[in-house]
Amino acid sequence: MSLVVQKYGGTSVQTLAHIENVARRIIRTRKKGIAVVAVVSAMGHETDRLDELAKQLDVSGAHMGREIDVLLSTGEQVTTALLAMTLMKLGCPAKSYTGGQVRILTDAAHTKARISEINTERLLAEIGNDCVPVVAGFQGVDENQNITTLGRGGSDTTAVALAAVLEADECQIYTDVTGVFTTDPRMVESARCLDVLTFEEMLELASLGSRVLHTRAVEFASKYKIPIRVLSSFEDCDGTLITNEEDLAMEQPVISGIAFMRDEAKVTVLGVKDIPGIASKILGPISEANIEVDMIVQNIAADQSTDFTFTVSRQDYAQAMQILNAIALKIGAREVRGDNEIAKLSLVGVGMRSHAGVAAKMFEILSAESINIQMISTSEIKISVVIAEKYLELAVKTLHTGFDLDQTG
């Protein structure tokens, strides 16, 4: 018999009516002879409500992590009970499981724990009894039975990890979109839902801000070779299958999608002495301030001095400029310049590996629209450029058409 893990996110379980919809979907799957293990998130804005309680308390610090986890984990627990009851009401045997009951063992890093081991005994027994185990996502327990949570995207990670240890045929992630798109359909009307995607492509898209799947869950799936399918819990569709490159029957298109991030900022330190260790002198204090740096570009030195540019998220821009102005004095740099009206745009696709011309074609398309490229960074399956934010929509639309990503018909 085949087995799937179905994960339902917060928007899919936000009311009792939504939960009934989920229950019917699980029952339909079972009618096809497929056993189901369900993983659920907290209802709609329940996590926000609990977060807000903690925020109002105005507590912080690592020693609060244990209690934050005790608080947050109740959100998923409520959903498991309600879904299990709804399934039973509709005649389908079901039983709720907290992370601790399964047991999903994690390390003790509260609020961002990592799964170390999953006991499959009880879940396999339930499946054997034709019962649907409804597991609370996002949570586990450490060795001392302390409740832990897995951090952002945690329920996706729970689902993929369960699919791995249960050797499920597929891990289905139900969301409020019909799958992974070639680009954000809110910007580009002709954006297309992709049938398939490789783990690597999904990883690049996820790290570039696609909110469909969390990076950690994709990494996990890739490591254990668990096919993930992203689908909508609101419509019937096949969604997007994310799997190994070698499992894809057809040749992949050169480009699978275009990701972009607004809210970026760029800072440049001009006239830096080109000596070893200078980069760490600049980036060290930035990292100490917990500012995440994305793209980094250093020009080749001409006259023993160089320009050093990197991007940060726009909310960190002011602080980064302040830190750099102080550093510039110390290291004798000429000037610090910043620009917080930029955006990042990336082409992603495994087909790119064998097609050297992708970058050239990309630059040509942008240039034809007189869009200036401010920074470039490439990886094996991705080309990212920084442009002025005002050109972002034009750039995405033109590239989407130029690389044949538009919907046909």
Added chain:
Amino acid sequence: MSLVVQKYGGTSVQTLAHIENVARRIIRTRKKGIAVVAVVSAMGHETDRLDELAKQLDVSGAHMGREIDVLLSTGEQVTTALLAMTLMKLGCPAKSYTGGQVRILTDAAHTKARISEINTERLLAEIGNDCVPVVAGFQGVDENQNITTLGRGGSDTTAVALAAVLEADECQIYTDVTGVFTTDPRMVESARCLDVLTFEEMLELASLGSRVLHTRAVEFASKYKIPIRVLSSFEDCDGTLITNEEDLAMEQPVISGIAFMRDEAKVTVLGVKDIPGIASKILGPISEANIEVDMIVQNIAADQSTDFTFTVSRQDYAQAMQILNAIALKIGAREVRGDNEIAKLSLVGVGMRSHAGVAAKMFEILSAESINIQMISTSEIKISVVIAEKYLELAVKTLHTGFDLDQTG
């Protein structure tokens, strides 16, 4: 070092401000050199909110009990985390515990489980570390780690059970009243807060509808001889100490309090043949319909026939009349009469044992006000009478004064 278990009910933790108040109270206790184990209920109307979710699902039946417990138990869990964080924020080491983490082992009777065993290891370790364990009331786990809840008054039971196994000096139950009163102060302005009370008296008062403490918790405390103190979390006062009769230094007053229950109804089957088994023929079908019967009176038979009267709660009145009319035909009774405008009133006091005249005095006082007594039932420390509901307030006030229960000064 001395140790107390402090239990805070729903009204005492209904907002974050209330929770901070509770935290400060715990810290004040610790400053006196007394170690504290806290037991908490769900915040204000959180249990109602969760109950409502289950109600909206419209599920029932024993097989849902497991999931109901998973759902309801989240309420207390949220409070434990918030109180532990608040304590830490105020500089007091604290750690939350679910029933399962303690571990409070119960039977598997979901929604009304009974505690069978409590592991004190982790709690004693926390106390040894000068840390306040904040335990979720109302919940436990069965042998298979399934979450269970203890039913109504469950958090009180948790507190008393913990006090017993930890050999605490006292179990303090914090509520929104300053203690146990001689009668309901909302009806009788001169009602007085009692300093002390015996377990037996408290049991009678609790079973007669005093909502301060649940019968089960009192039974538990009585069995393990754990002194309970009922106090207010809103005012500073000594509250009411409930303990063993032999531990009370002074002689107890004859009457400690007057309890009453409105919403009662009385049904009488007239002209029943006085043969063995007739009572069970009448009460059997009533009990099968899950109707609880309180007082039962059967008159001495005169002419081989007898009248059989009992009281039920007013909400069960119509159903009880219907059942009895059917039975009356079968057993050849003459008539069924009912009255749903009655109330029950009880005098409670251990001093009553040695004072034969209490009943006589009670009847005299009522008769002086021309209040007709419809039924009488007595126990060692209690006399209950049924009267017309319209006379209830007059009866309580007159008896309160007549038995010297009024506040002085």
